[in-house]
Amino acid sequence: xxxxxxxxxxxAIVVFAGRIxxxxxxxxxxxxxxxxxxxxxxxxYFEAELQPWTKSFNNFNLSNFKIADTVAFENSSExxxxxxxxxxxxxxxxxxxxxxxxxxxxxxSYQLNLVKRGQTYxxxxxxxxxxxxxxxxxxxxxxxxxxxxxGWIDEATWISKEKFILAGITKSADGxxxxxxxxxxxxxxxxETYQMRDTSCFQNxxxxxxxxxxxxxxxxx
Numbered sequence: 001x002x003x004x005x006x007x008x009x010x011x012a013i014v015v016f017a018g019r020i021x022x023x024x025x026x027x028x029x030x031x032x033x034x035x036x037x038x039x040x041x042x043x044x045y046f047e048a049e050l051q052p053w054t055k056s057f058n059n060f061n062l063s064n065f066k067i068a069d070t071v072a073f074e075n076s077s078e079x080x081x082x083x084x085x086x087x088x089x090x091x092x093x094x095x096x097x098x099x100x101x102x103x104x105x106x107x108x109s110y111q112l113n114l115v116k117r118g119q120t121y122x123x124x125x126x127x128x129x130x131x132x133x134x135x136x137x138x139x140x141x142x143x144x145x146x147x148x149x150x151g152w153i154d155e156a157t158w159i160s161k162e163k164f165i166l167a168g169i170t171k172s173a174d175g176x177x178x179x180x181x182x183x184x185x186x187x188x189x190x191x192e193t194y195q196m197r198d199t200s201c202f203q204n205x206x207x208x209x210x211x212x213x214x215x216x217x218x219x220x221x
Contacts, residue, residue: 077143123220177203
């Protein structure tokens with residue numbers, strides 16, 4: 001048999017419901033039927049840091065989510081590490097760090113546009129939102145998700161040194177805020193999107209404000 005050097009890509013052919021799906025070795029999640037992947041596996045995180053977010057919805061139940069898509073990180077807005085020190089000085093209290101503190105997710109800087117004067121932070125909010133992922137060691141600092149008035153991220157939490165959860169909403173046809181959850185992996189640079197199936201589950205009129213925003217005094221929110 002001929003030997004090959006370099007990277008070896010193993011391709012698996014998987015058949016579900018009469019369909020053939022080509023999957024690379026790193027796409028191991030796709031080797032399982034979609035209906036076997038459910039958010040109940042992450043229940044303890046929704047009962048801890050994400051609990052205030054879940055409480056902002058009527059009839060919230062993890063079993064009513066279904067996987068809708070798997071998307072790659074956007075990687076469309078690389079940030080300049082020359083600004084890293086000043087960025088950390090301003091936004092560190094609002095960042096969500098991985099379990100080993102090697103990288104962080106930023107869901108606020110683009111949207112809030114903070115300026116600090118004295119002990120107070122002043123915001124000039126934007127209607128859109130950019131979610132950034134940063135790993136200082138590997139010099140990766142880029143956009144992984146873009147939010148709009150039609151859908152955005154409310155909260156971020158880490159479940160390991162590489163995996164995280166983004167919890168947010170998407171607007172329904174009748175204007176209600178319906179929960180959406182993204183489970184991401186920094187190794188594969190992909191996110192699985194989970195959508196709510198229960199039409200009676202939507203965010204209450206008060207919406208959601210992250211406890212992280214109370215860590216610093218912000219004027220203009």
